[in-house]
Amino acid sequence: MDNSKFYLCSAVLLASSYLSLYGSLRHSHWIIWAIGIVIALGIIYVFYPHSWRYVINYSLIYSSSYSSILFIFLLAERHKLFILLGALSAIFSIYVAIKTLQEVVIKRNEVSDIQYISTGLWSLSLLLFIIFSASSAYSWVKWALAASPITPYIVFEGILIALIPYMLYIPEKILSLYHPDALIAEMLINCPNCGVPLITVQGTCPHCGAKRDFYYCDSGEEHFVKCPYCSGITNANAQKCEHCGEKLEILCKVCGRRATASEYLRTAQ
Ligand SMILES: [Zn+2]
Ligand SMILES: [Zn+2]
Ligand SMILES: [Zn+2]
Structure with missing residues (x-):
């Protein structure tokens, strides 16, 4: 994927993801949410043919760090067991992130004879992704408890979406050079x-x-x-x-x- 193609499909990916974020904020707009999701997944599947499955890893990281916050800050009052569940979710989220990091770095090393691709910024974006997933969940809890407006949640979700094109771009670049031979x-x-x-x-x-x-x-x-x-x-x-x-x-x-x-x-x- 060259740079102009990367910018173009990132722009379409971001536009459709923000559209679906907008749709998710109002119940009556669920159809906008659904259209946004379908376009975004379609773009990823077509333009990231080697790395689209990392969406599954990122979704697991997102949902498990999200649920760890929900368990700890929203449900723990009801039963102490939720604290344990929260801790397990957080550990699972970090485990998936480390596995993803390992896999990408190993493949990067295998193709380093052809082209050296730095994974430093990508690793940082993975770390930020965990932090902002948790921050977004925390803001949502605050909003659900009527302790804060919805704005911080929207901002954190917006940042998460902005990280996605780059988080897919680096594995795509590496895997497109990778030959099992x-x-x-x-x-x-x-x-x-x-x-x-x-x-x-x-x-x-x-x-x-x-x-x-x-x-x-x-x-x-x-x-x-x-x-x-x-x-x-x-x-x-x-x-x-x-x-x-x-x-x-x-x-x-x-x-x-x-x-x-x-x-x-x-x-x-
Ligand atoms: Zn040398
Ligand atoms: Zn040859
Ligand atoms: Zn010989």
Whole structure:
């Protein structure tokens, strides 16, 4: 997804989500709420083909932190058991968030040969999402107890909606680079020419000296590299990958600069 497409579908996503928020505030407008939800989910499904299922994670995080606040601040007066339920909901919310974070970071690391995608801001938005879900629930409780106007609730819901396009954009970017073949290639490090197991050797980034694994065939006396694009094992001295035809350039995970496989192997023993 390029930037202009991202801005366009974020704008439509935000407009339909705000429409549904508006609809949710009045009982007579439930049809507006429903239309807004349907458009928003449709946009997510079409334009975030790899990451739409994260909506399920985010919904779980939202609803469990929301219910933890309801249990603790609204229902605990009726029965002490609700405090326990509130604590369990809060733990579940954090658990789903940590699982989501782990999954995205692991996949990010697996595609870092192709493109380095920072997940710092995304992690922050996930944290904010939990905090604002709880804040929104708390404002709703205050309003339901007639202790405060509805405005803070609307503001917090508005912030939550604003976070969604970015929270989907980063996983989408990562997953669209992700090929499950990368995992298979890890197992099959035999020489593509003569079939003997390849020896792992270390190449050096010509810019910063960072080490990186390459593969050497002892009988053919040739170096091989895992193509950063298709993960196929290909001759390191070739200009292009023999499987996918992409130019064999390696992105250094340390300094972020690119070099060819043969530049990396110049100092390899
Ligand atoms: Zn060989
Ligand atoms: Zn390739
Ligand atoms: Zn480097």
